[in-house]
Amino acid sequence: MPAPPEKKPSRIQIRNRRKIMDAALDVFSQHGFRGATLDQIAEAAGMSKPNLIYYFDGKEAIHVALLNALMTEWLDPLREMDAQGDPLQEILAYVRRKMEMSRQFPRESRLFAIEIIQGAPRMLPHLESDLKPLFDEKCALIAGWMEAGKLAPQDPQQLVMSIWALTQHFADFDTQVRVLVPDEVAGWDAANAHVETIFKAILTPKG
Amino acid sequence: MPAPPEKKPSRIQIRNRRKIMDAALDVFSQHGFRGATLDQIAEAAGMSKPNLIYYFDGKEAIHVALLNALMTEWLDPLREMDAQGDPLQEILAYVRRKMEMSRQFPRESRLFAIEIIQGAPRMLPHLESDLKPLFDEKCALIAGWMEAGKLAPQDPQQLVMSIWALTQHFADFDTQVRVLVPDEVAGWDAANAHVETIFKAILTPKG
DNA sequence: CGTGTTTTTTACCATTTGGTAAAGCCACGA
DNA sequence: TCGTGGCTTTACCAAATGGTAAAAAACACG
Known part of the structure; x- marks a missing residue:
């Protein structure tokens, strides 16, 4: 399972999670959960869609984290x-x-x-x-x-x-x-x- | 073009448009425009999806009418x-x-x-x-x-x-x-x- | 440098979604 | 009874969407 490591998150992980959360905040606050797409969030975060999934378990996980x-x-x-x-x-x-x-x-x-x-x-x-x-x-x-x-x-x-x-x-x-x-x-x-x-x-x- | 007639709307048209608008109000007010689906609206209105399109030009038209x-x-x-x-x-x-x-x-x-x-x-x-x-x-x-x-x-x-x-x-x-x-x-x-x-x-x- | 690990990308996939085509249904008048 | 025209459904489709697999790239560190 490619879930994010449970232990010490690396500097990259911290930075990218922040970037994702910030991008997700933009998108979710503008379209709501159902109206938001992973592609929008990925683009706003400046990374590819599968990379989001590498850091979060899925769309819902991002929303819940937020x-x-x-x-x-x-x-x-x-x-x-x-x-x-x-x-x-x-x-x-x-x-x-x-x-x-x-x-x-x-x-x-x-x-x-x-x-x-x-x-x-x-x-x-x-x-x-x-x-x-x-x-x-x-x-x-x-x-x-x-x-x-x-x-x-x-x-x-x-x-x-x-x-x-x-x-x-x-x-x-x-x-x-x-x-x-x-x-x-x-x-x-x-x-x-x-x-x-x-x-x-x-x-x-x-x- | 199967657009709804411009002239006198029949009784059925009036009734069904109302039903659609009411169903759409349910769905749009709960999920927003992007989060709502025509299938949801169709089911709430008790009719088939293409029938919605018969009465309204599309998802956006329903929303705008509302x-x-x-x-x-x-x-x-x-x-x-x-x-x-x-x-x-x-x-x-x-x-x-x-x-x-x-x-x-x-x-x-x-x-x-x-x-x-x-x-x-x-x-x-x-x-x-x-x-x-x-x-x-x-x-x-x-x-x-x-x-x-x-x-x-x-x-x-x-x-x-x-x-x-x-x-x-x-x-x-x-x-x-x-x-x-x-x-x-x-x-x-x-x-x-x-x-x-x-x-x-x-x-x-x-x- | 070399090797194992983390991070990122490319190529996909199954499902959902907005929308269309065309045939069927149904009431009603001639 | 047969059309005719408005209404409805079934069967689709192309695009979008959430998510996966696996390889490539970047990195850490002895």
Whole structure:
């Protein structure tokens, strides 16, 4: 079996796997799993199709590897939300980190979005095992803050999902945003400001 | 050429075109254009593949027909926003209509989302010609309301896009929502309430 | 340099896929 | 009853696609 060696990956292996993952991210995030072809990925990676198969067990393995890597990084901003910090600032900082990720990693955002929209056929287990516990933990934290009067009371689950909805929108619907708000830089600043305004408005506890 | 007749479509034609469009909506909204196959659509429509081609010129024609039909209906809620009505109530009513559409027509929402995420290859012209003018018109209307002191001042473009982001999220990311908030009914009610809270909070002018 | 290992390519293959040709079916009017 | 015209199916096809086999090339290292 020409599967990649289990032990120390060589420098070439590391480099080429990276190249493949990056190319696959391009292609999968633009066409989804079924719509993407190995030839497209191979060309984007600058190597031959059988060479992909040398490094990964197949199309699906590449996709799964991408999703696995993504799931970890993608949740980091939420993990950083600190129970010790100031509640309002913690949440606003989280919002800012998510907005920053949307701007810097739109491909990752879209890969994730397409996978979810299509029913998460390859990621449901990850959602249950990785996302759900973290989500519940942070919702509990936020609920605690609200009970302590540090934040305006509301449904923490809906709050977190609202953050996701708003922050990811600018990456996922970039094409539409660009048609409606042609000035990219101005649009981005305005989006940042608006999103911040929203969460300040609904989170600031009423004196 | 076996193209569908240009004149009066028969009852059978109407019925079958509907069936095809409905089946295609299922398949395209789940796999995207490239990931969908004519066989899938044919099976979902309960007819043979060549029969699809009898009614539509090909895969792309079906997709385009779907997007055309969608673009019209999809913008109706925004068109209904009335310059004569009470500003805050008009916007809240629009938000409610969009939420309702997300719940009732999740396939349409996903079809649209996938198309946009993938760069809108078949819809950019529509965005420019249909969406943009309406968007600009309604933004101007909202801006007027703000200047008149009827709404808290803010970027109208960002406001409208925020409405889209929040309302569509529940249709598009349904899979994720269901993992995190298993109780569908409760989740939906909470979402409605939360979204309404958000827009009341940021739109109510400060006395 | 020589030899064993890793990496890459060329040449294929079976299946899937969008689409076509042509014959069959079926309702309906003369 | 027989056509006639719209509708549907069966039988295909060429291209694309995921993947394999095996040889060639590049490399590591004594």
